[in-house]
Amino acid sequence: MKIKLELFGASRDFSLKDYLEFDIKEKIEIKDFRKEIISYLDKNFNGNKNFRKIVETSVFCSEDNNIVNDSYKISKDQIIGIIPPIGGG
Numbered sequence: 483m484k485i486k487l488e489l490f491g492a493s494r495d496f497s498l499k500d501y502l503e504f505d506i507k508e509k510i511e512i513k514d515f516r517k518e519i520i521s522y523l524d525k526n527f528n529g530n531k532n533f534r535k536i537v538e539t540s541v542f543c544s545e546d547n548n549i550v551n552d553s554y555k556i557s558k559d560q561i562i563g564i565i566p567p568i569g570g571g
Contacts, residue, residue: 483507485556487519488563492536496523506556512542513552515562540566 487502496502504518516537523533543563544550556562 483556484559485510485515486561488561490563491566491568493540493564493566496527496533509555509557511552512550512554512556512562515542515556516552519564536566537564540564 483506485504485506487504489496489500489502494500502519502522504515504522506515506518510518519537520534523530523537527533541564542550542554543565544554545561547563549565550562
């Protein structure tokens with residue numbers, strides 16, 4: 483399945499576009515999707531610790547703009563937003 487990750491705030495530095503796309507083979511929870519994003523960043527930005535911190539401290543929202551917790555399951559093609567903390571906290 484395809485997950486389109488919409489980038490907001492500081493996460494916009496992750497791509498020249500305002501999103502990233504991930505091909506995931508099976509259902510995935512946000513906590514594991516977070517790891518996929520970090521793996522992508524480690525590979526493409528040489529382990530940038532600031533980018534990693536952004537992902538670790540961000541919240542995610544579903545297609546219908548609801549904040550979702552780490553146990554939220556993505557089970558189909560979907561758009562997920564990443565919302566980094568504002569003002570460093």
